[in-house]
Amino acid sequence: MTGGDAGGRLVRPFTLTGGRTRPSRADFTLITTVTTCDPQPDRATRPQPEHLRILRLCAEPMAVAEVAARLDLPVSVVVILLSDLLEADRITARPPHPVNRATPDLDLLQKVRDGLGRL
């Protein structure tokens, strides 16, 4: 019942995060969009392998949930890795569109509706 070891990972997920279990910085949600900075900051230290995988994945913007799915890691672990990368100015994180039920964003809704209509 070890589950996620099919990919040959030899360490348990939380050892990837140095034992930390809380993000150190931004409030990452499932649909926060992550993008790798280009160029990368030059003073930066060498990223860990899991960090590098994220940086490669997010060369094009990608949602946190998708990063987790593609790395086959729990979202909670990915968020910690992302916090490291954000802290090191290696990625940018765009929070999701805010949803306010009291004052709905009609323009946004119309855009979504038009987009669905084109499917």
Place this chain on the structure above:
Amino acid sequence: MAGSDRAAPAPTASARSTARSAAPDAVKILIAGGFGVGKTTMVGSVSEISPLRTEEPLTAAGLDVDDLAGIEEKRATTVALDFGRITITRDLVLYLFGTPGQQRFWFMWNDLSIGALGAVVLVDVRRPESSFAAIDFFERRGIPFVVGVNGFHGRHPYPAAEIREALALPDHVQVLLCDARERTSSRDVLIALIDQLIDAATGAAAS
């Protein structure tokens, strides 16, 4: 530092550095309903990517003691979340999240529903009661939703009006007969949800 969190996760340190390409704006819709009602099927039929899955290890933190008792027994150690994506425009992406069906995972629904435009509650006509709890969940929290009646093999033995009555739905909640396997059918359910949101928004503005 600690005081300004939560409410507005506005652009943080991120604004300082440059990204290669601009990140799109992201919104989400939840696809909910009882276990095995066709949530992942619906996500898959409209998503531009094959549904992706994340597995989250369960910790005792989010669970009641009662829930834990059940889990011990079944040795469920992760909760899976299936989702898909629809690129609306270059700068707007819609994510669809299938909510975990089993009631013991409902603590995740609270997190999932934060920031959602709304939800589709899928109902299986053969056992509509399996989606009652989902309807209650969104009603109580004031999260807008439509009901999609997923026909078994695309067949619909009951008219929408009858199902609406059986589910005791308020008038403003749309009921659509659908086939979650069909892209256009699933798309139409999503469009009905957005139309309902637009109606509510324009109605609110007019009154």
